[in-house]
Amino acid sequence: MTDPVTLDAENSIGVFDEKRAESAVRELLIAVGEDPDREGLRETPARVARAYKEIFAGLWQEPESVLTTTFDLGHDEMVLVRDIEVYSTCEHHLVPFHGVAHVGYIPATSGKITGLSKLARLVDVYARRPQVQERLTTQIADSLMEILEPRGVVVVIECEHMCMSMRGIRKPGAKTLTSAVRGQLRDPATRAEAMSLIMAR
Ligand SMILES: Nc1nc2c(ncn2[C@@H]2O[C@H](COP(=O)(O)OP(=O)(O)OP(=O)(O)O)[C@@H](O)[C@H]2O)c(=O)[nH]1
Numbered sequence: 197m198t199d200p201v202t203l204d205a206e207n208s209i210g211v212f213d214e215k216r217a218e219s220a221v222r223e224l225l226i227a228v229g230e231d232p233d234r235e236g237l238r239e240t241p242a243r244v245a246r247a248y249k250e251i252f253a254g255l256w257q258e259p260e261s262v263l264t265t266t267f268d269l270g271h272d273e274m275v276l277v278r279d280i281e282v283y284s285t286c287e288h289h290l291v292p293f294h295g296v297a298h299v300g301y302i303p304a305t306s307g308k309i310t311g312l313s314k315l316a317r318l319v320d321v322y323a324r325r326p327q328v329q330e331r332l333t334t335q336i337a338d339s340l341m342e343i344l345e346p347r348g349v350v351v352v353i354e355c356e357h358m359c360m361s362m363r364g365i366r367k368p369g370a371k372t373l374t375s376a377v378r379g380q381l382r383d384p385a386t387r388a389e390a391m392s393l394i395m396a397r
């Protein structure tokens with residue numbers, strides 16, 4: 197992906213323009229028929245701008261910057277972190293989707309292992325962007341393959357999309373499952389082992 201920071205700053209693409217976000221929120225409040233100057237809403241545009249800066253902070257982060265700690269433990273079996281909480285934002289409606297991610301990999305023999313928390317940090321780098329769940333899933337898998345060069349990767353994400361719960365089709369509780377498997381985890385037996393670990397409750 198192109199580094200967003202180097203993109204067109206004049207049109208505010210690639211930089212977080214807090215003032216612009218603030219006036220856009222003010223406009224939106226007017227558009228929905230609200231009075232942005234009434235007491236409860238006076239600080240709202242600035243608050244929302246700050247919140248968006250946080251929610252989309254992943255746009256300014258590179259996956260390499262979080263997968264920093266790598267060590268060689270001589271462990272060459274599967275490592276899987278299950279139930280990593282995910283909050284992301286649907287790029288179609290700019291409302292949240294929320295659920296869990298399961299991220300596993302098989303290190304290369306005497307290959308790189310990363311700290312467990314770094315897998316969760318990697319999920320956040322990609323979740324804190326305008327997203328679709330499929331892309332979130334493949335980006336996590338592909339960056340792990342690229343950076344750790346493991347023998348295989350599995351990423352499964354289960355989320356509820358607010359754009360399907362609170363509006364539109366209005367089906368609260370419906371979960372979307374996506375998966376990405378790479379390398380040796382494509383092998384049916386290994387994949388089945390990973391899936392049984394992920395699904396075990
Ligand atoms: N594949 C995929 N679709 C998504 C994701 N998040 C939201 N969508 C879907 O994006 C689609 C956008 O459809 P449109 O017809 O352009 O928009 P819409 O009229 O608001 O659609 P409805 O949600 O059906 O009311 C909807 O079907 C959403 O459910 C996602 O992460 N992945």
Ligand SMILES: [Zn+2]
Pocket residue numbers: 286287288289290291357359360
């Ligand atoms: Zn949506």
